[in-house]
Amino acid sequence: MLTGKIALITGGAQGIGAAIAEKLAAHGADIVIADLPSQRATFAKVQSAVQGLGRTCRFVDMDVTSQSSVEAAVAEAGQIDILVNNAGILRAQPLEELSEDSWNTHFNINARGVLFVTNAVLPQMRARKSGRIINIASLAARQGIPTEGHYAATKAAVVTLTRVYAQETGADGITVNAICPGIILTEMALNKLVGADRETWTQATSLKRLGQPSDVGGAAVFLASDLADYITGQALNVCGGLYFH
Numbered sequence: 001m002l003t004g005k006i007a008l009i010t011g012g013a014q015g016i017g018a019a020i021a022e023k024l025a026a027h028g029a030d031i032v033i034a035d036l037p038s039q040r041a042t043f044a045k046v047q048s049a050v051q052g053l054g055r056t057c058r059f060v061d062m063d064v065t066s067q068s069s070v071e072a073a074v075a076e077a078g079q080i081d082i083l084v085n086n087a088g089i090l091r092a093q094p095l096e097e098l099s100e101d102s103w104n105t106h107f108n109i110n111a112r113g114v115l116f117v118t119n120a121v122l123p124q125m126r127a128r129k130s131g132r133i134i135n136i137a138s139l140a141a142r143q144g145i146p147t148e149g150h151y152a153a154t155k156a157a158v159v160t161l162t163r164v165y166a167q168e169t170g171a172d173g174i175t176v177n178a179i180c181p182g183i184i185l186t187e188m189a190l191n192k193l194v195g196a197d198r199e200t201w202t203q204a205t206s207l208k209r210l211g212q213p214s215d216v217g218g219a220a221v222f223l224a225s226d227l228a229d230y231i232t233g234q235a236l237n238v239c240g241g242l243y244f245h
């Protein structure tokens, strides 16, 4: 389905990004993981999984908060047919206790990072008159969650950027969509799901289970494939029926 395509996934050394890499590779794509240099050791796991599927998997150093780092990584990566903007952080805190530094860090990684990476990749996609961009937002963008107000605001920004990029690039054959995952069992979610919380959230889903990173990977394959040719500027909830708008 994706044979001959090359996908670059930011923050893909672990968690949802790594699962997206594996799913895209299982459908034929070669993979470039763009993550912080400190993630090179962690990357070995997804690299061997992707190689086990018969696809290539390279690592490029990228800090999405640094425009020069982003541009160097994109140049090193070469051709990129599918861009997945996945890098993100969540450090939960009530809004009234939030420091300026935490606000800025969340926006710089989660929102401005999408801008830097997308702008660095678009010229080559425009030149080829094709490209797929998938932004990993969050259900938090739909419905703010207590202690995650700053994070939710960054993800709402990602959804809005998705809609505007779709309109600004559609004439060049590029689609831009977002995925809003619910609670997906990665390090990020496990850090906040303590005790009874986990059971409460599980029961709140229609499917009575929390998400696996591969659940998000499946949605990414669909949006990257020809099956989604006429879909752009949309935000798809992947949340097990936790939320409906």
Ligand SMILES: NC(=O)c1ccc[n+]([C@@H]2O[C@H](COP(=O)([O-])OP(=O)(O)OC[C@H]3O[C@@H](n4cnc5c(N)ncnc54)[C@H](O)[C@@H]3O)[C@@H](O)[C@H]2O)c1
Binding pocket: 010, 011, 012, 013, 014, 015, 016, 017, 034, 035, 036, 039, 062, 063, 064, 065, 086, 087, 088, 089, 090, 109, 136, 137, 138, 139, 180, 181, 182, 183, 184, 185, 186, 187, 188, 189
């Ligand atoms: N896990 C969830 O429940 C959940 C739900 C909704 C949305 N999301 C979103 O999915 C994405 C992946 O989350 P995850 O759960 O896999 O988290 P994770 O913490 O396991 O992985 C995040 C990745 O981003 C990378 N990263 C962080 N800062 C970076 C930077 N400055 N430059 C480049 N890479 C950087 C990290 O090194 C890491 O590899 C995030 O955007 C997150 O907001 C997660």
